[in-house]
Amino acid sequence: MSRVINTLDVALVAAAVIAATSLLSNDYYLRIIFMMCVYYLCAVGMNVLVGYAGQKSLGQAGLFAAGAYAVALLTTKTEISPWWALVLAAVIAGLCGVLIALPSLRVKGPYLAMVTLAFGIVVEKLVGEWTEVFGGAQGIYGIRPISWNEQPLTTQQWVWFAVVLCAVAHVLIRNLLHGRFGRALLSLQADEIASSSVGVRVYRAKVIAFVVAAVTCGIAGALVAQQNQYINSDFITFHLSIFILLLVLFGGAGSMYGPLVGAIVLTAIDAALARWPSAQHFLYGFLLLFALYAMPGGVTGALQTCFKRKPKKQRLSTGETPKTTRIGPVASGDLLVVEGVTKAYGGVKPAQNVSFCLQRGHIHALIGPNGAGKSTMINMLTGVVAPTSGSIKFLGQEIADKPAHEICRMGMGRTFQNLRLFADLSVLDNVMLGHHTRMRNGFVSSLLGLPGALKQEAITQARALELLELVGLSHLCEHPAGSLSYGLQRRVELARALATEPQLLLLDEPAAGLNPQETAELGQLLLRIGQCGVSILMVEHHMDLVMSVSDHVIVLDYGTKIAEGKPVEVQANPRVIEAYLGVDDEPDASEIHATA
Structure with a gap:
């Protein structure tokens, strides 16, 4: 409905301009208005x-x-x-x-x-x-x-x-x-x-x-x-390219009305200084520098800052356990099979002939000391880094040579060790971006605003709100993601990964930077996500979290797998204890908590 109203508004403004120009008979002024339209067309695409x-x-x-x-x-x-x-x-x-x-x-x-x-x-x-x-x-x-x-x-x-x-x-x-x-x-x-x-x-x-x-x-x-x-x-001329860029930067890059403001103001200035070309070029340079340094958001950005509305205060979370929402399918068996994977950067090998298998419906943990190659392994599984050799099969298909977006489409989502949120976008838009690959509307239907595209947008928004409810952030959906505390940003990134509808979710140190209470809440959240049909592989240093939620643990040290099995078995493994403590004597297994 809002799009229909906006389209009618545009039609009314266009009709008003046409009616106003019908009263003009001076070709000079008509020519200026015509050039405003020409430059707007240049600027709206450049934007x-x-x-x-x-x-x-x-x-x-x-x-x-x-x-x-x-x-x-x-x-x-x-x-x-x-x-x-x-x-x-x-x-x-x-x-x-x-x-x-x-x-x-x-x-x-x-x-x-x-x-x-x-x-x-x-x-x-x-x-x-x-x-x-x-x-x-x-x-x-x-x-x-x-x-x-x-x-x-x-x-x-x-x-x-x-x-x-x-x-x-x-x-x-x-x-x-x-x-x-x-x-x-x-x-x-x-x-x-x-x-x-x-x-x-x-x-x-x-x-x-x-x-x-x-x-x-x-x-x-x-x-x-x-x-x-x-x-x-x-x-x-080159001046035309600079002028078109200036239209966008001066009006406000990233704003729907920035190109219009730039086209009207700068075309009028251009016409006023037509007799002094040297003054035109000097002014263009000055305005370009001014737009870049003094007013990076352009005229519309400056106006939005002055009249910026604060996000509406949403209802606070009630603290009730969110309802379970189905994400992955109900199935069993092997989900991911890694065989002999090696990654070499010259003489440095962060992964050496690593093999393991992930089962559906389980929470797996990938642990090891700093520099063990855990993040490199996650990056290879998700297509960010290509392995030097070896095989990675997801859902029975080889993915070692596939790009990240194809692996995501197949059903593998991830978060990052260092937050990679789209900080300027709202929490809701971040999570809706996660559903990008699941939307069926193409370029043409989106361009024309066809009903199918609007339906997909509504479905995606509803799904994003559902996932935000799952992670307890629905009350913050309108806030910029970068304005939230670190712990909440971690949850936004997790919700965005869930929006990709993954069968396997890879978490790279999800508890990094969290306090003990937030870490405990994260553990409960991971268990709820597992109940939604999502298998999990997490890289984590917090052993309390690993031992409390994991069904299966894989241990790397200097790029090689040294152990795997149930948490209790891994915790008592002498090679694991030696890797963490750096001693040959076998101390009590609980000491791993203090050193991890």
Whole structure:
């Protein structure tokens, strides 16, 4: 219902703008409004790439050129309809987005910006010097504009058309970002490893962000070319890429209305300083630095900070034991089989020919002194690290060569030794991200806001609230995850892992940093999770917790397995005692508690 209301609001605003511009007859002011729409189209796609996915790009001028020159060549060299030329220009720009994404996503940080910058410079040189095709500085004349009733659009009609396109783009991208794909993109910006661990296909999500930015920028370029009926290399400069980036950063990256604010304010400033190009460039540089350092959230971010609402105070947990919710299937037998797994980093081997088997319905513990290779083993099981040799079979399938998101999809969830929450997202959104791989709505249904996508969103939210109730955090669902205490953040990460609907849950030191009371509560929680049909393998140093909840214990020392069995048997094993105490004499087994 909220999406329908928001769509109606956008339609009303667009209708109001169209009504207002119908009273304008001055082509100069209409042209400024038209360029606001053009730059908004550039910025709204760029916001997906920069504000949500966190990928810094300086190649938007090249994508603008792809749309502009595609429509120019299609309408001057063929008899294709200008309407179809506009559509094809968007497709061609999208393909260029894929082209720039493939090499760009192999690098990160400033290197990513440099690769996209190189793309923009190559396109700038190409359209400027390949005069036989692109016309160079002379450009391409006679571009056929779109028409209505066989009459070219007037300046006023161009504005109306651009306003409608902006409204449609806003609604579609809002549908995309306020749901499964928006959460996935935000998770990339926060932590790619954690994102892949909950089933997000990191590379695919980045490519989608590049394509969305390319399509909207290509449409903007095509509109300029068709409205002017002319395009040349002077339109395609590095300053255009900087300006598009500035639109997003100044307006507010990551905000749905940031691109709109940036487009309106900066286009008006650009028009006011049109007579002084040097002043324009100086102001762009100043505003870019100002946005990065003094106002990192942009104008909309600053306004949100001023008028920020505190999360609603939810009812406090009653302390009652949450109801048991089924997560894993009712089954028995082998769940995970590890045979001869070795991991070598040069001469260092944190895992050496390790073999063990995990049974369904059991809580297993993987223990050992510091440096024994426990976290390395967890990372190999979940696809974060590839083993050098050996076999890992989960549910009868070999997973040693599979990426993390595929292993998660198969039914293996995990938490991390060092917290990897998406701190800026709410507790609820963190847990809903865990359900990402279980949602059935694809890109198109999410983009269009189809009923199927809305249903999946409702199901995911209900499931997330159910799991938060299980871990006792439903009263904090609206709070930013990073604002909670360390112990509560541990529970959020656990709920997020459970949201992946795992058959096997891997916990890397879940009690690290917890006080004795929190550790005891965690033990009870793990037992409840086991009753939900989830098998558990935990790496843990708290021997009290291990011995109280584990059915089976595996012990590593210097990368090799030295013992396994029931907790009591392992506790009395001489090799285990020697590994923990560093002595050959066999002391009382209870001393392990004091040294672990």
